[in-house]
Structures are given as structure tokens and as C-alpha cells.
Amino acid sequence: MKLHILAIAAHPDDIELSCAGTLIKHAMAGQAVGIVDLTQGELGTRGTPEIRLQEATAAAKVMGVQVRENANMADGFFRNDEEHQRNLITFIRHFRPEIVIANALNDRHPDHGRGGRLIADACFYAGLRRITTSRDGVEQLPWRPKRVYHVLQDRYYEPTFIVDISSAFQKKMDAIRCYKSQFHDPASGEPATYIATEGFLNNVLYHSALLGKRIGVEYGEGFISENIPGIDNLDSLLLPELP
Numbered sequence: 676m677k678l679h680i681l682a683i684a685a686h687p688d689d690i691e692l693s694c695a696g697t698l699i700k701h702a703m704a705g706q707a708v709g710i711v712d713l714t715q716g717e718l719g720t721r722g723t724p725e726i727r728l729q730e731a732t733a734a735a736k737v738m739g740v741q742v743r744e745n746a747n748m749a750d751g752f753f754r755n756d757e758e759h760q761r762n763l764i765t766f767i768r769h770f771r772p773e774i775v776i777a778n779a780l781n782d783r784h785p786d787h788g789r790g791g792r793l794i795a796d797a798c799f800y801a802g803l804r805r806i807t808t809s810r811d812g813v814e815q816l817p818w819r820p821k822r823v824y825h826v827l828q829d830r831y832y833e834p835t836f837i838v839d840i841s842s843a844f845q846k847k848m849d850a851i852r853c854y855k856s857q858f859h860d861p862a863s864g865e866p867a868t869y870i871a872t873e874g875f876l877n878n879v880l881y882h883s884a885l886l887g888k889r890i891g892v893e894y895g896e897g898f899i900s901e902n903i904p905g906i907d908n909l910d911s912l913l914l915p916e917l918p
Contacts, residue, residue: 696847698776702738708741718751748762760796826897839892840887859873
């Protein structure tokens with residue numbers, strides 16, 4: 676399956692919290708979008724891996740992505756080494772994305788920063804023909820995405836660019852709310868966590884609104900590019916003006 680955008684992140688719900696609006700917009704425009712979760716989130720305080728899988732599947736339907744797979748790496752203990760890079764290279768070569776969206780390069784959760792670097796390195800190595808991989812018994816051809824963009828997660832960094840997600844924001848929140856086991860539920864008897872506080876989802880809204888304000892729209896999502904992205908002409912940077 677050839678994808679235009681492949682979003683890869685350490686845990687189920689990382690993508691929803693950070694870049695679901697962008698994926699929704701591209702999916703609504705008819706582009707092929709997919710997700711690979713590195714782990715099952717099995718170390719999460721609330722819920723179970725089985726519940727998280729059901730929630731991730733439901734969220735994928737809300738976002739309109741064509742495929743969502745899991746690399747089955749160990750939550751908390753995966754590393755940016757040859758074994759894990761080769762695992763991820765098989766997904767990159769299988770889906771052949773033009774753009775990869777990855778975890779932040781540094782963040783509150785150690786898996787996020789480690790995942791961000793693992794994803795970026797695997798994208799580069801996927802283009803080297805002397806690294807051989809196979810999937811379902813078939814040898815894969817090399818493939819290197821044209822761009823790798825890193826999301827903003829818990830910590831704020833100055834973004835390289837911001838995507839207007841105003842038209843997709845409500846669907847983004849619907850996708851996040853699919854993770855009922857992870858976020859605030861007054862009826863839940865499970866332990867409280869950083870993301871399960873009553874105000875956490877409001878913080879998602881405020882963060883999106885702040886980024887949107889930076890570019891003169893209602894809601895936005897920020898991305899960091901280690902390489903300067905090029906444009907065809909100056910008009911590529913223009914957004915439609917609000918009435």
C-alpha cells in the first residue's frame with residue numbers, strides 16, 4: 676500500500692494528541708494516510724493493551740486513516756538500535772510514504788524523544804539499498820521519505836511551521852476521546868495520571884488555539900523540521916484570509 680503520509684509514534688494516542696487534525700485534513704482531501712504505533716502502551720497506568728488497541732482502532736476510523744499497524748516494540752524499553760531500526764524500516768518500505776510524521780525529539784516522556792530519533796534514523800536507513808529487509812517473505816526495495824516532520828508534544832518548542840486545523844479540530848477531539856481508558860472519567864476507579872486530570876483535554880484545546888493564533892486561524896498544530904522545507908513560490912505560504 677502506497678501512502679502519502681505515514682504518522683509513527685511511540686504510543687497509541689500520541690498521534691491523536693499531537694497531529695490528528697493534520698491527518699484528518701489530508702485524509703479528507705483524498706490522500707492516503709496511515710499510522711504505525713511503535714508499542715501497545717502496555718506500561719500505561721490505566722487500561723490494558725487490549726483496550727488500547729480497541730481505542731486506537733476506533734480513533735483511526737474517526738480520523739479516516741486507511742491503515743493502522745503496531746510494531747510491537749516494548750513500551751519503555753525499545754531502543755534506537757539496529758534491531759529496532761530494521762523493524763521500522765520494514766514498515767517504511769512497505770508503505771513508501773512521501774512524508775513521515777514522528778514523535779518530538781525531546782519531551783517529558785523518554786519514549787517520545789527516543790522514538791522521534793529512532794523514526795528519523797530509520798527513515799534515512801530505509802533508503803540504503805545495502806540494508807536488506809523483507810515482509811511476508813518478499814524482499815523489499817529501498818525507500819526514503821522526502822520529509823520527516825516532528826510533532827510538538829508535552830513540551831513547547833518553537834515550531835518550524837504550523838498547520839491550520841480549524842476545520843478538523845472537532846474531529847481531532849473526537850479521536851482523542853476514543854481513548855476513554857486514558858483520560859478523565861469521574862466514574863473510573865483507576866489511578867489518576869498526568870493525562871487523566873479533568874483539565875488535560877482543555878490544555879489540548881488551549882495549545883491548539885495558541886498555535887492557531889500564531890497564524891491567524893482558530894486552531895493549529897505545530898511541527899519541527901530538522902531540514903528547512905522548500906516552497907515553490909511565496910504564494911505557497913498564504914492562507915485564505917478570514918472574512
